Structure formats: C-alpha cells, structure tokens
Amino acid sequence: MSVLPRNFARLASTSAAGKHKVVVIGGGAGGLAAANQIYNAFKSQGKTLGDGDVAIIDANKNHDYQPGWTIVGSGLADKQSYRKPLDSLISPHFAHIPQNASAFEPGANQVVLADGSKVSYDYLVVAAGIQINWDNIKGLRNAIADPLKSKVSTIYSYETADKTWDLVRNHKGEGEAIFTQPLGVIKCAGAPQKVAYMSDSFWKSQAETSNNHSTFITGMPSMFAVPDYAKALNAIREKKGIDALFNTNLVEIKPDEKVAVFEVVAGEDKGKKIEKEYGILHAVPQMGPLDWIKKSPLADSVGWVDVDQGTLQHKKYDNVFSLGDSSSLPTSKTAAAITGQTPVLTHNLVTLMETGKVGNAIYDGYTSCPLFTGRGELLLAEFKYGAQRKESFGRFTDQTVPNRLFYHLTKDIMPRAYFSRMLKGEWYGPRTIFPPSFLPS
DSSP states (O other), X not given: OOOOOTXXXXXXXXXXXXXXXXXXXXXXXXXXXXXXXXXXXXXXXXXXXXXTSEEEEOOOSEEEOTTHHHHHHTTSSOGGGGEEEHHHHSOTTSEEEOSOEEEEETTTTEEEETTSOEEEEXXXXXXXXXXXXXXXXXTHHHHHHSSSTTOEEOSSSTTTHHHHHHHHHHOOSSSOEEEEEOSSOOBSTTHHHHHHHHHHHXXXXXXXXXXXXXXXXXXXXXXXXXXXXXXXXXXHHHHHTOEEEOSEEEEEEETTTTEEEEEEOSSTTTTOEEEEEOSEEEOOOEEEOOHHHHTSTTBOSSSSBOBOTTTOBBSSOTTEEEOGGGBOOSSOBOHHHHHHHHHHHHHHHHHHHHHSSOOOOOOOOOEEEEEEEETTEEEEEEEEGGGEEOOSSTTTSOTTSOBHHHHHIIIIIHHHHIIIIITTTOOOSSSOSSOOTTSOO
C-alpha cells in the first residue's frame, strides 16, 4: 500500500488544474487567517473539508509581519525575525498554487492565473492586499534604492525598513528630518507618525543628537481620523517639538539636491508647490487598489473589491467575499482590522456553504492602530465605523494616554501571537482568542 506524502494536496495543486470548494487569493494576514478559520469551522462540526478543498493562490516566497517594520525602523529588532517562508505557514491540508492571480471570471467561477491557466471555485475569498504606487512620487523609487547617499528611506518595504534605522541613528542634525504621510488610503495609517516619534525619542536619548529637529508633513487634514485620538496625538507632537504641515502632499524628491517638493491639497493655497531641504527624509509612498483588481468585475468605482460593509459578501456575486486591504470596507487597513473581519466572513461564508443563505454576523468596522509615541510608550487607538472609539481596555485606563503596558504588548507579545494564533485562524477579534457565539464551538 502506498502512502501519500503529508503535503500531497499542496504538491498536487501546483499545476493549478481542477476545482476547489474555497479559493483564497493571497497568503497574507487576511488570506491565511480566513483559510484556517474556515477549515477550523468545518472541523469543529465534524465536517472536515478534504485535502485540497481549500486552495491559496500566492506567488510570494515569504510572508512578512509588516507591523514589525516600524520596530525595525526604530532599531529595536532585525527584519529577519518578522519573515517566514510562506510555504511553512500554509496548512498541509490546503492546496498552494504558487502563482499570482491576474483576473477574475466570476460568471464562470474561475480565477485566471499569471500564466493564463484557470482555477475553478465554488466560493472565493479575496485577500490580495494593497498596491504600493512607488512611481506616484517622482524620484522616490530611485531615492530609496540608493543605499545611503540619498538620505531617503521608508519602512513600507522589507528591503528598506532597516535603512530607515541606519539613517536615523547616523543623523547628527545635518539638516531637517522630514517625515511624510500621503493623502489617501494607506495601510497602517499611523505608521508614518510612529517613525517620527520613535526617531525623536532616540535622538533625545543621545547627547550628540538631542538637538535634532524634525517636521511631520501630511496630506491629511489632521494627525488621525478619530477626533479624540487626533487631539491627543497633536498634543504629543507639539510637546515633543515636532513641527507639522497638514494638507500638504509629497510629490517629488530631488535626492542630489536633498530637496523634497510638496503640493498643498486643500485650502486657499491649494495647488501651491513648496520645496523643503532635508537632512533625512522618511517618505511614505502612495497606495491604492491592485491594477488587475481595479479592472475586474469585482471592483467598485475606486477599484476595491465591492463588498457589503457588514457581511463582507460581494454586492453582486453571492459566492464571493473579501477582507483586508483589498476590500472596500470603509475602515483603516490594519492587521487588527482583519482579526475582527475574519470571524464574520467565516460565519457568513460557512453558513452560505451549508444552507444556501449567508450568515447573520455583522462586522462593525473594528480596527486598531497601536501608535508608538516614544521608547517605552504607546497609544492604543481602537475604533469602529463612524470614527467611534471601541476600546478593549477603556474601563481600566484612558487609551488616549500612552503607557508602557501597551508598548510591550505591541512590541513583544503581538508578533508572537500573530504567527502562533492569528495566522492559524485562532484569533477572533479584539477581545478574545475564543470563538464568538456566532461561530461553532
């Protein structure tokens, strides 16, 4: 009698042939969490899905804990510690198709792959992430690729997160340190100012850099989308002596001249160009929907996967769901948001698979942004749709005030929980690691 290898489903799937019950686009936080939670939901009912019934489509070799890049850019961790081979995180019960998707044919229940082959599905989960538009800021791509001479970096890529720390620790006050945030949607929208605070904190701890000065320049109208947190963060910024410009967007970098060009995006001076010299520049690229999704039948008018903001079910195709950065959900695009979205998607999709009707779980928009405000302190912003606070620890402490507990929770505990619980489908939202009442127990 022959014995099939443990990862037979994965090996058999690399040809991309055949049909799967559930196809998941993306092996990031949303894709892995959803795939595992869907599988676990069936298993808990004694209705285990077969090997290969769930397929994950993703060509990436590695999976990164992206919230850790802020920590790397602050000199508190090596980037390698937040990277794992993607294949090592995919259950042997799942098929892994190591290609990128390139198109959807929802009328035929098929996904078109980069090589032109097609994968069929009964149900589709889109967790494809967000596109970083490196070329939307003139000169950015070449500037960040320069090892040190350009003095430009960003924590928004694995390749350059550690360059940020190199520039910060070697900056001795030769010119202004400028930190930017673009107008529009980005993932982890609090990260641009986290880097500014953590850099300032490091410089003030060293005698030779204690007089370094920095400016935070954002295309947004305030420090944060939630008024209470915006007020608190603005006060923190002012206390630290960090200058700020609002409604001002980075549009060009001239690395040879060490000049950044900005454009005012609102108010009486809208359209006005401003040039600023920099000593170091932390530049956050513009982001948006993936081009191939934008062109697909699943996209809304902007390019996000068009889903109901409560059920996460597609508005036109009942057997399609989406979560995370590629979805149209009107909330901040963070890993924390995915912890709230995954159990809702799981319940609604599994109920649809079993009964033909979508489940009744509703996502309330929960997301979280842990904002490092200095070494040893962190402001934990948690909120839901309508910019309403939804705090896990609000009964015990004022979450608009940074504290050390949240700092260590975010820096030391969350990275471990991410790999050991969340990606395995064992994290069910902001308050619990146990399944909510609407999931099978």
